Amino acid sequence: MSTSISPLATPFPDIPPVAGVRLRVARARYKEWDRTDLTFAEFAPGTTVAGVLTQSKCPSPEVEWCRKALVLGDARALVVNAGNSNAFTGNRGREAVEAIAAQTAQAIGCRPSDVFVASTGVIGVPLPIDKAQAGLAAAFVAPEADWRQAAETIGTTDTYPKGVSATAVVDGRTITIAAIIKGSGMIAPDMATMLGFIFTDAVVEAPFLQSALSAANTRSFSCITVDGDTSTSDTVLAFATGAAGNAPLADDDSDGADAFRAALADVCRRLALLVVRDGEGATKLIEVTVEGAESDRSAHRVAMSIANSPLVKTAIAGEDANWGRVVMAVGKAGEPAERDRLAIRFGATQVAEGGLAVTGYDEAPVTAHLKGQEVEIGVDLGLGEGRATVWTCDLTHGYISINADYRS
Template identity: 70%
Template sequence: MDLDRSPLAMPFPDLPAIAGVTLRVARAGYKEWGRCDLTYAELAEGTSVAGVFTRNVCCSSEVELGREQARAGRARALVVNAGNSNAFTGYRGREAVEQIMAQVAERLACDQREVFVSSTGVIGVPLPKDKARAGVSAALDAAECSWEDAAATIGTTDTFPKGAVARAVIGDRTVTLAAIIKGSGMIAPDMATMLGYIFTDAAVEPAFLQRLLSEANERTFSCITVDSDTSTSDTVLAFATGKAGNAPLASFDDPGADAFAAALNDICRQLAQLVVRDGEGARKFIEVAVTGAVSEESARKVGLAIANSPLVKTAIAGEDANWGRVVMAVGKAGEPADRDKLSIGFGGHWAARDGLPLADYDETPVARHLQGSEVRIDVDLGIGDGQATVWTCDLTHSYIAINADYRS
């Protein structure tokens, strides 16, 4: 099926080149489609890497290997296959990944553990080794391509290419972060998974880069949901080439570390929100802001319970200020809450405070807010200082159409 461009799509931003990163794409032909489907990024020697991966226990070989490789902290290349996730394919799938790693390592004369591989698409079909070998060969010899080309090539059911940029000043150097991501279901393992790649010219020690990425992940990628279904392939990798020439960051004691952490967090949030904007069937972008929880973690869980509730998501799709459904979702989250201290609002207008509907509640401004394409749900639990913001989209007929009306 051909999918219309999401009404919440954003134009592709102007991404600058990152010193030490070269992008190329090629056609491996994993599916019957007339487009490139293999993305190759070559990274300068000495590039640090960090990664966060799906917790789905039925994860792909790519995820298993990538987790191990990221621990070693060094990267020279990234290969992304689109159209076949290679998940649930046993030893045959693993062989295909190892073949790609060896092929690239031979060309770059590097350790094959420095070659990262991701795959996204249908599951249960081992990645065809012959197509992979020819595709990698073509990519290694291809001309350099743009960020937008790479962003489009890693996509599957995505309806628009997604990129983001951020900058930070470290000492006397300005470092740049550029990133691409794909994903439109939070995950449909036979057709869409979330894969994100962040490239920076900053010099950052691997262990510190991992710490910063893990922390950013908690407040960004872990705070989005489209349909509550967790991919077998979700992967976010951050590569730091060090070409900006800053004094390498190794801890928060280093000058500029806070600025870099903020920029990394910023670019992760941008990427995460772009995935929600391409959520399957999405017509409205929803921000759920939870305050007054016993902790940040508790606030995030309450936010996700709301963002994952089909009844809340369909209410927003129907532009219905149905705060009762939000109360229900708060209550089912399994987190500390006190019904009689709970307040619920939309777009800055409270509908209920301290466990009671507002006596003078005026639905007019709320109804107007819900008619827009950006909706905010405010929840104050009133029992602590923990807060968190999560992002999701509405649940519409198009989600059903995409996932039920067509055979995959």
């Protein structure tokens, strides 16, 4: 964890235990630091799993491992390494993942394919197997950890630990969803772009869990961006232990299916916003809503063009009501748009419509809005019914400071 906490940070909440999940943390010392950096979660037999993984063409061996293991849909353990992503490390990287899975499987008595592995940190340095093995051995005998300890242990450049929880009523029983996440840079669309882990005691069949997670991802992790960069290791996994004993959630007709989907979507959206709030160097959270597009997909692309524009993000950092940069970002998105139908607002104040500034435009309320920590940009393309909301943060000197010498 960095020592300078994001001004947009929110306190770590009280998160209840999830029956069937046991958390432990250890010091593998993947870097020259004195902190916990290996997280081990053990799940009750019968736990199901779903996941969304990076779209990168250069994924880490952990991502490849998880992609294969997800096909089976069963999970007994999760191991998360912080400080080394193990990405782009060839056979040695693959061997490290296999060694972690084998050692864990032997310790708890399961198949290696029941063990999920994720790693985060610098790219190109093979994960040291000896450190991983010693760290795992320590984790197996460590006392149980709480959610906050686990959230701290998976973090790297994060400035604060991130977790959320929710409940839903399924088949007459209250089920719990708890989740932790890490990420603050290399955050962009196309997938999760961070490491996020979601745990529930509900009984959920793996295909339905995957369906609910994929749907939630579309409106959460795929709608955030910090710098437009997509990690080689991005992973979101959801584990359902079944300890709540409800009638299995198998499809949309199952009792409580809607409630479970809604709770999971809520958890994913709140997790995603926690990541944006810790965007590297962020001082403002920016919500971009695009309406009136030809389709939701087109709206999403225009919104991402705005959210990824360095000129828009620096203008917000400077509390400058430079709405012309929003026009620029709409224009460059490559999506259907007509200049003379375009309307733009900042917060509740309409600044432009019909292809020019509104008559009698008063910048004062816009400037006041921009001085806050949460900024809203609204765009109406005036073409159709397509709609999307995405979130990003401003681009500041802090981003440069963090990234111009991260590895050193």
